[in-house]
Amino acid sequence: MNNFFRYPFELFYSSLEGLGKFFTLIFISFKSIVDWKENLSNILDQIIIIGLKSLPIVIFTSLFSGMVAGMQATYQFDIDTGIPTHLLGQTLKYLGSVIGTSVLLELSPMVTALVMTGKIGATITAEIGTMRITEQIDALESISFNPISYLIMPRMIASLIMFPYLVIVGDIFGLIGGLVASTSSYEPLTASMFFDGLKMNTNLVNDCIVGIIKGLFFGFAITSIACYKGFYTDGGAEGVGKSTTYTVVASCISIVILDYILAAVLLWLKSVNLINHLVIGRFYQI
Numbered sequence: 001m002n003n004f005f006r007y008p009f010e011l012f013y014s015s016l017e018g019l020g021k022f023f024t025l026i027f028i029s030f031k032s033i034v035d036w037k038e039n040l041s042n043i044l045d046q047i048i049i050i051g052l053k054s055l056p057i058v059i060f061t062s063l064f065s066g067m068v069a070g071m072q073a074t075y076q077f078d079i080d081t082g083i084p085t086h087l088l089g090q091t092l093k094y095l096g097s098v099i100g101t102s103v104l105l106e107l108s109p110m111v112t113a114l115v116m117t118g119k120i121g122a123t124i125t126a127e128i129g130t131m132r133i134t135e136q137i138d139a140l141e142s143i144s145f146n147p148i149s150y151l152i153m154p155r156m157i158a159s160l161i162m163f164p165y166l167v168i169v170g171d172i173f174g175l176i177g178g179l180v181a182s183t184s185s186y187e188p189l190t191a192s193m194f195f196d197g198l199k200m201n202t203n204l205v206n207d208c209i210v211g212i213i214k215g216l217f218f219g220f221a222i223t224s225i226a227c228y229k230g231f232y233t234d235g236g237a238e239g240v241g242k243s244t245t246y247t248v249v250a251s252c253i254s255i256v257i258l259d260y261i262l263a264a265v266l267l268w269l270k271s272v273n274l275i276n277h278l279v280i281g282r283f284y285q286i
Helices: 002-035 040-050 052-076 085-133 136-142 147-185 191-201 204-231 236-271 274-280
Strands: none
Touching: 002 147, 002 204, 040 052, 040 085, 040 147, 052 085, 052 147, 085 136, 085 147, 085 191, 085 204, 085 236, 136 147, 147 191, 147 204, 204 236
């Protein structure tokens, strides 16, 4: 009985302790950015691993996600919906707007983040966790070498640089997939109609910016959770497996929560036209 009442307090205390370790690790990581020149080769290696080697899977998943969005949208625009023939061409232009907005605002950043959780998040946790249980990190600390600036900081910088680019790639191939699926599954819709709707009814630059900002936050969440769980792994090989599983689950939950918060904030900024002034300024008026 005593254990039953004590468990919530122990859970609360361990959660606070974990949050303290997490934010301390992130703080030290960003503080270590001043040592980026000494770790430049490591940063470039992580850029290749996180960014370039992830392109095939991002392209593949974005393409088919866009195709699904295109098929679902055209299904709703069936010819039997009662739209008069003389208005059909004008109405079909909205398909490009619907598909484009879905891909740029939600599908591309969300699908990219979830895919990268499994590919990059799990990899980072397994790598750093294995170094921890084999005492390689302890060896670095014993010779007064900062393991955070060597292991954590390069991965954080690489993810913050490459995740927005991966989202942009996802945008491009998501739109291509939506175009191919919608025009092939619904004959009245042509490619020119799709692009007309995309240009007339979708604020491309603004929507891209919103998606890129989401990708930046998603990348930070995935990498920071992965580095934290890997750095504090214990319990041998079993502990590495548990840490990797925790990383994937916690990252997915964080992405969903962040997506809601960012959608609320960024769409509000978009509605009052603040994104244009804050990001684009006077150089490009949308």
